[in-house]
Amino acid sequence: MTDDVEAKPADSAPRHLAHGDVGIVQPRDYVHDRPFTFKNGQVIPGFTLRYETYGALNETRDNAILICHALSGDHHCAGWHSPEDRKPGWWNNLIGPGKAVDTRQFHVICANVLGGCQGSTGPLSTDPATGRPYGVHFPAVTFRDMVNSQRHLLDHLGVVKLHGVIGGSMGGMIALLFAIEHPEIVGRVLAMATTARESTQAIAFNEVGRQAIMQDTAWNNGDYPRDGGPRVGLAIARMMAHITYLSDASLDRKFGRRVVKPGPGDAPAPAADPQAPGFFGAQFEVESYLRHQGQSFINRFDANSYLYITRALDQFDLAHAYGSVEKAFARVQAESLVVGFTSDWLFPPGQNRAIALALLRAGRRASYAELSTDLGHDSFLLESEELYALVRGFLERDRVAFDFSI
């Protein structure tokens, strides 16, 4: 997903105190100090998951909602870390008091995935055996490992039942897998803009990203210092991936063919001389936008994590893992809602529909809804009253409405 969610300009009140906002939040770390075995049999002596929670856990400990983030997302899905933050958590429009995922009713939990680089244990973490970053000595992490590590977190937090698991894109896959692997604790699953099986096209895009990283000599087979590494390769990977999250229409609306205006001291835009500086520079606004996206990504993401997580995406194939998609979903006890977006060409509506149909064939309670948008894959982050109503309706049904009018 992109990280384009800009905060609305501050009016009178500070943004973090805005109505419906969870306000200032703090990440916490869950330290699992026992050995953890990955799906492939490899063991690490322990791990850390960085996570955030909003809203209170109720007495029966069954009102928790787990949010699963996408490839480049993290645990910070709502609120602000400080009043000076440029923008709030990535799903701030959806999560908060009175919002579609209502933190007055639900205890919302979001953790950075195992293998990630935003505070959870991953390739960038120190390998206790060597005292240096794991690099490519980190075990091959799968979504099942991510799910199982988060189950430990839930146990630690005392959650006995998840009211729901919610995720978009990669987060949708993890949410589905959570309901398959831990059916007894999952009440509802909401998966958006996702798939039951990483498609050939999506693997192909991931491969270009990985090649950009691995062909950068600074990658050095995954062995690089924390402040170094294949920055050029990672930026290119991000630029390419970023395009897959958008759409022809949304790019055109945002940038059109507008050219970058030269700054006060800059030379005028070059005419048709390939030798002039700037001819192959960022002439169009979309170019400078993508360059900026690439640059800001390398300051917050680790190249090895990118390799690991995209590989985990490629390997996600429920039919292959369980014999058939129906067999995978036969384990699910949760009620499911799948949401597709018409302009999503990374995980197109058909792949989302297929999830709901397979759930129904497996005899599960499942719904499918499709929103008409032209924003591409990232539509799941859209500010849409229609989407909010659907999410709220799905989560809040059956909850006793107390009537204080008597």
Next chain:
Amino acid sequence: MEKIAVKRSFDMRIIGDWVEPESRVLDLGCGRGDLLDYLVQARAVSAVGVDIDFANVTACVSRGVPAYQGDIAAFMRAFPERHFDRVVCSRTVQELQDPAAVILEALRVGKAVTVGFVNHGFWKNRIAGLLGGRKVRNAVYPTSWYESRPANPVTIADFEDFCREKDIRVARRVHLLGDWKTHCPVLPNLLAGYALYDLTR
């Protein structure tokens, strides 16, 4: 509107009587989920509806009725034979692109198919057409031609012909008078306002 809701309850009851308790029911063109909600409450069925409209699917999901937004024919193609105990097609037939294909497909994925429709052969509709010289409007289809979805009005006689031609067995049929309550004893194509059919192969 209330008048329709009251009228509605009677045909829902008949459909409910034909549904086996705790069976698996598919509703084609489920709207906001009124019928399925009733069948879940009254017969504890395991329900799913199909509808093309996002707001309708949202309404279903919000009341706990599973619903799928999309094309009816494409939905059914995704299921094996006799996956559903009953497929309900209530007030949907006249708006279908290819009614024969949908009903035959419903007979493939369902062990039984309930079809309910407004009889356009009903005398009031005939008179309205004859005297008014306009598109027939009634309680179920109250809109002018220019604000209506494409429709394929069907009569009881048409439907009987169709079943004969396609070798579809009519297990039960109920013809209701213009009040949609009283059973119509004779001349259903003229006197019945509403028809319900229980079909099998």
